[in-house]
Amino acid sequence: MPNMSLKKNPMPAQEPDVRNKNFKEVALGYTKEAAVDEANRCLNCKNMPCVSGCPVNINIPAFIKKLAESDFEGAYSVISQSSSLPAVCGRVCPQESQCEGKCIRGIKGEPVAIGRLERFAADYHNANCTETPVKPESNGHKVAVIGAGPSGLTCAGDLAKMGYEVTIFEALHLAGGVLVYGIPEFRLPKAIVQKEIDGLKALGVTINTNVVIGKTISVDELFEDGFEAVFIGSGAGLPRFMGIPGENLKGVYSANEFLTRINLMKAYEKGSDTPVQYAKSVAVVGGGNVAMDAARCAKRLGAENVYIVYRRSEAEMPARNEEIEHAKEEGIIFRTLNNPVEILGDEHKFVKGMKCVEMELGEPDASGRRSPVVKENSEFTLDVDCVIMAIGTSPNPLIRNTTKGLDTNRHGCFIADENGLTSREGVYAGGDAVTGAATVILAMGAGKTAAKAIDEYIKSK
């Protein structure tokens, strides 16, 4: 008999007032008992609606069935057939709009906690598995992967398993992409990312850090060096700003800069040489996961007041539900239906406030979301000394500007077909470099698809 409880097993977590002062992981993970109990809530539907919601088509009912039978390692092997980074995805996927959004149990009550179960299976495996992956026999073909983020790591892993000699070129000094520079430690411990990267190295993948493709080496030179195919997973780079007065004052950050200083450069640790502002009051502009991450980091640096300023209502926020809930619990103040119009500076050009207007929701726009319109005479000033812009990014121009024959769309994203093939033979692309800012799991899915296409391409040559 399935467990017919309408609610998910709760996720144990650090207390809000404790965790908003440290950078340790917030969610602590299910116990074995909770995992088995939660797994028993799955009805094992024949038509598996949850799988259709998963960008990499994990056989969700099959892995949950293994968990219900207490076969934890078995659950992990089911997941690992489709996903190369389960410990990561269990933590950062927007499950409510993917697998869990399709779960039949969600019609009446809460859906099965698929994300938490995925995380449990992956963590169990990482804690108990002593085998290191074995390097497969080389098939003699070389593939270059640009960028060690979610799409690049996935593509490299899949190709290495097929016997390809894969080299990843990473611009930063550390592999991981957004998993290390963007997503904070308290949401995704870096040891987990490192473990995945070590796994790739064991498979024979070479990772060359400090190489900027488009600058240090060009895509054409990669082919001259004997690489038969190239996968571009360079991510979305250039941060967007609003174009309002005062954005270049001291104390205004892009979320990328603020998060990179904290996550990649560990500016919050005493031994780090990288500076970051310890502000008293912080306004984070935006409503996505990046905005939540920035706000929660600012709180952890000791800010008394941290505001999320978002021009639509909470219902339209693109952030995961869990991030919004966690942020609220940690004392982040939500100023929804508010929009900044100017950032104010003191005589030394440091931020001293942010002028905002109130908004109301009008007719739905092209994206289907109701577009916000300014309420008359609603101007007010938020008393802040730091502003973080988390309103998205545009693709990095370095590869686009230095590679001939690569078509891009009007946003500067690479144009790739459903297999990831770009306008140039042998060059594939995926992740944010193609879609613009999206999710880890979509990038992984693109890396996976491209790996398969690259294999077929090289075999057909």
Next chain:
Amino acid sequence: MYKITRKKVLNPTVTLMDIYAPLVAKKAEPGQFIILRVDENGERIPLTIADFDRESGTVTIIYQIVGATTEKLNHKNEGEFIEDFVGPLGTASHTDGLKKVAVVGGGVGCAIAYPVAKKLHNSGCEVHSIIGFRNKELVILEEEFTAVSDKLCLMTDDGSYGTKGLVTNALKELIDSGEKYDEVIAIGPLVMMKFVSKLTKEYGIKTTVSMNPVMVDGTGMCGGCRLTVGGETKFACVDGPDFDGHLVDFDEAIERSSMYRPFEREKHDEACNLFKKEVQ
């Protein structure tokens, strides 16, 4: 890890290093920069490329000791290694077609002005170099500039060497004496570049400046290096570091460059104290 193959003290606060980084050396052009990290906890700092040798695979950097990172770098010796070294970043200086140029360098900025002067000289351009320092003790690269300049004006603020005065005085004199420059290239402290640009604007001479703002990744991701050029926001790391001096909002850039100054000072003192303890 990247090996330091040569270290040479140029003056009490400025040092030159050659770093073995063949991939960077192969592509480097004057005007571009690198990002380095001295050790595992190190900050990423940008330094403009002072010279390069494609055959030996080395890139020359010249730095002034201002914060913890440059202090730590300065404690590294020939044969030792630094953690990270990535580049060449930014776009190269445009020197094509120039027939007569005034290259203006100020202080440690001369280290960046020199490869530009050298490239211009090697391509047959007439080069007038004006290099300025606070005093005699701080003069660097005099010989190098002499070798690549058709005319060299060395200025010091206190008159202890060369001619007393600012680089703008010398530049104005040259222009007033009838020298016709296709372009003025100014590299040095922000204040110097601001006043050179102000002067050349009056004369309508195209002026290029090299900006060196706060930066984290150097590849167009953090946006920390943004500056206003002709009313538009630009990122020095991918759009620059060279910009039209007549369009740069220098006052804003000067303000932005002071963002972490108290932190830098504190970290520098910390690093100094640490090294002192080690010596004891």
